[in-house]
Amino acid sequence: MLDDIAQAVLARSEVLKYLRGSDGETSVEARDRIYAYLDELRTTQRHQLYRALQHPLYPILRKIERKHEQLHHVEGAVHNHRIVYASNHKSHTDYLVEPLVLDDNGIRPPLIAAGINLFGGPLGLVHRHITGAIPIRRNSKDPAYLITLKAYVAEILKKHDLFFYLEGGRSYSGELKPAKTGLLHAALNSLHPKMVVVPVSIAYDLVLEDYVLSRQRVKKQNKPFTREIAELVRHAVGYWSRAFVTFGAPITVDNYDPQSRTEVLELARLVRARIGAMYKVLPSALFAAAMRPSITRHDLEDRIDQLLEELTAKRANLAVSSGRQAVEEAAGPLETRGIVVSERGRFRVRDRSVLKYYARTIEHLLATPGRTH
Numbered sequence: 001m002l003d004d005i006a007q008a009v010l011a012r013s014e015v016l017k018y019l020r021g022s023d024g025e026t027s028v029e030a031r032d033r034i035y036a037y038l039d040e041l042r043t044t045q046r047h048q049l050y051r052a053l054q055h056p057l058y059p060i061l062r063k064i065e066r067k068h069e070q071l072h073h074v075e076g077a078v079h080n081h082r083i084v085y086a087s088n089h090k091s092h093t094d095y096l097v098e099p100l101v102l103d104d105n106g107i108r109p110p111l112i113a114a115g116i117n118l119f120g121g122p123l124g125l126v127h128r129h130i131t132g133a134i135p136i137r138r139n140s141k142d143p144a145y146l147i148t149l150k151a152y153v154a155e156i157l158k159k160h161d162l163f164f165y166l167e168g169g170r171s172y173s174g175e176l177k178p179a180k181t182g183l184l185h186a187a188l189n190s191l192h193p194k195m196v197v198v199p200v201s202i203a204y205d206l207v208l209e210d211y212v213l214s215r216q217r218v219k220k221q222n223k224p225f226t227r228e229i230a231e232l233v234r235h236a237v238g239y240w241s242r243a244f245v246t247f248g249a250p251i252t253v254d255n256y257d258p259q260s261r262t263e264v265l266e267l268a269r270l271v272r273a274r275i276g277a278m279y280k281v282l283p284s285a286l287f288a289a290a291m292r293p294s295i296t297r298h299d300l301e302d303r304i305d306q307l308l309e310e311l312t313a314k315r316a317n318l319a320v321s322s323g324r325q326a327v328e329e330a331a332g333p334l335e336t337r338g339i340v341v342s343e344r345g346r347f348r349v350r351d352r353s354v355l356k357y358y359a360r361t362i363e364h365l366l367a368t369p370g371r372t373h
Contacts, residue, residue, distance in 0.1 A: 005159075006038045009151040018147050030144065037148040045111060045132025045160070060208065060236045061096050068101045069246040069280070069317075074198060077250045078107055082157055082192045085110055086184065086271045087200035088176055088279070089165035091207050095133075097243045098202060099163065110161035113153075113183055115169060132160070136183075138168050146182070153186035157195065162187065166271060172213045174360035176276050179268035181261075188258035188267075197267070199248035199274035203361070205284050206241040206333055214357035238336060244280035246317060276364045281311055282319045283330035288358035289366070290323075291340070294348045301327050307366070316365050 009015055019034060021027040077083055087098060095114060103109060109132070116135040134156070137145060153162065166184070167177040187195065207213065212235070251271065256263045290303035304323030311318060320326045331347070334340045339358075341350045349355055 003042070005152065005155045006042065008155045008158075009038060009148065010034070012151045012154070014147055015151050018144065033142075033144040034148050037145050038152065041134055041149065041152045043111065043132050043134050044130070045109065046130050060093065060233070060239075061100075063236060063240050064093060064097060064204075065240075065242045066097055066101055066104065067242055067244050068105070069244060070278075071101075071105055071107075071247055073247045073249050074102070074107055075105075077196055077198065080194060081250065082190075082195040083110065083161040083250070084157070084184075084187045084195060084197045085161070085163040085200050086166045086197055086275070087163070087202060088275050089167050089170045090202055090204060091170065091209055093208055093243070094165070094170075094202055098200065098245055099131075101245045108161065110163040111156060113162065113164035150182070150186035150189055153183060154190040157187060157190040157192055163200075166268065166275065170209075170213065172216050174214070174357035176272070176279070176361075176364045179272040181264050181268045184268050184271070185258060185264045188253060188256060188264060191258070196250035196252055197271055198250050199271050199278065201244075201246045201248075201275045201278040201280065203244045203246075203280040203282055203285075204241045205282050205330075206239065206337060207357075208235055208239060208241070210337075210354050210357055211235060211351075214353040240333075242282075244282070244319070246278040246280060248274045248278050277315075278317055279362070279365070280317050280319055281362055281365065283326040284334060285358050285362045286320065286323075286326045287330035287334060287340075288355045289362060291347065291349060291355060291359070294346055296346050297327060297342075300347060310367065311362075311365060314365060316362075 010019075015034060019027060019030050021030050025033075074083070085098075087094065095112060099109060099112060111132040111134055113136050114133045116137050119133075119135045134153070136149070140146065156162065162183075164183045166179045168180045171177050184197070187197075251267070251274070253267065256267050258264065286304045286307055287300070290300055290307055292300075295303075301323035304326045308318065308321070308323065308326075320329065331340070331342060334355075335342060337354075339349075339351045339354045341348050
């Protein structure tokens with residue numbers, strides 16, 4: 001039985017056109033494919049039940065201190081606008097941290113666009129029937145899927161806010177990746193008269209999957225989420241981090257034509273630029289960007305001070321004001337994590353790949369990115 005949203009999707013002109021049959025498909029085959037994808041995308045949010053649950057990842061989540069910045073941008077928009085949140089993507093914990101920041105502050109919960117690999121097993125049932133997560137096949141080229149997905153998102157925005165990740169998947173290199181336009185295009189297609197896009201940035205002192213991500217650099221294949229959970233638990237031993245979630249000023253979208261690829265790309269680039277400018281520059285990133293294979297504490301502090309001068313001139317969102325403060329706050333966690341080692345007043349690199357991962361997180365803010373070895 002089709003729900004209201006599915007029926008609205010099937011009534012959209014682009015879907016009706018596809019249902020008439022194309023690319024060698026009969027209308028019956030086209031209908032079956034659309035129906036199958038609609039069934040896959042269907043999600044339900046039972047917010048009160050979600051809040052009452054002890055989340056399966058609570059043992060990890062309690063090790064992340066949530067901090068928010070500029071929440072007034074959301075508080076000012078939430079009562080009169082439909083909100084599309086567009087964030088960068090660092091970790092699987094983003095799916096927990098960012099919505100919980102909204103929930104902690106009484107902001108209505110958005111639906112979340114999440115990779116389909118997160119929907120296996122019991123946690124997949126929680127996502128589909130309680131949290132209101134929409135499974136996304138990020139690399140699909142199937143026209144039937146893309147038409148159905150965009151129509152579904154456009155219709156869902158008539159009733160719910162949406163939270164999605166502008167880069168698509170997580171950044172495996174650490175850097176801010178180019179923006180993808182698919183879900184943003186779908187949101188514009190909703191033609192909601194009071195829709196705004198709120199840029200969101202998330203930054204961690206330490207990313208839970210840093211070792212896994214830095215070794216791979218690029219995503220090669222989807223892993224079963226049970227395996228992802230095992231990796232998260234393994235790397236959570238001794239882990240603690242702050243997560244800074246920063247909200248930007250809402251961007252009105254009235255003047256962007258969803259039928260113009262150029263204008264959709266222009267909007268995506270604007271949102272990415274806002275996310276990059278808001279990104280919290282944390283001590284671990286500064287330490288990594290200034291580090292050398294071997295360096296004295298004094299020289300490292302001086303190099304960080306030089307970076308801070310450049311970042312201050314660009315009005316970057318800084319968590320520290322001096323090289324000394326950055327080293328004091330970053331050295332211990334990076335040593336505990338096994339990334340650097342301190343001996344006789346000098347720091348040496350212990351894991352070059354992970355250190356470079358953190359250095360790249362602020363490359364978009366630096367004219368001359370730091371060279372780590």
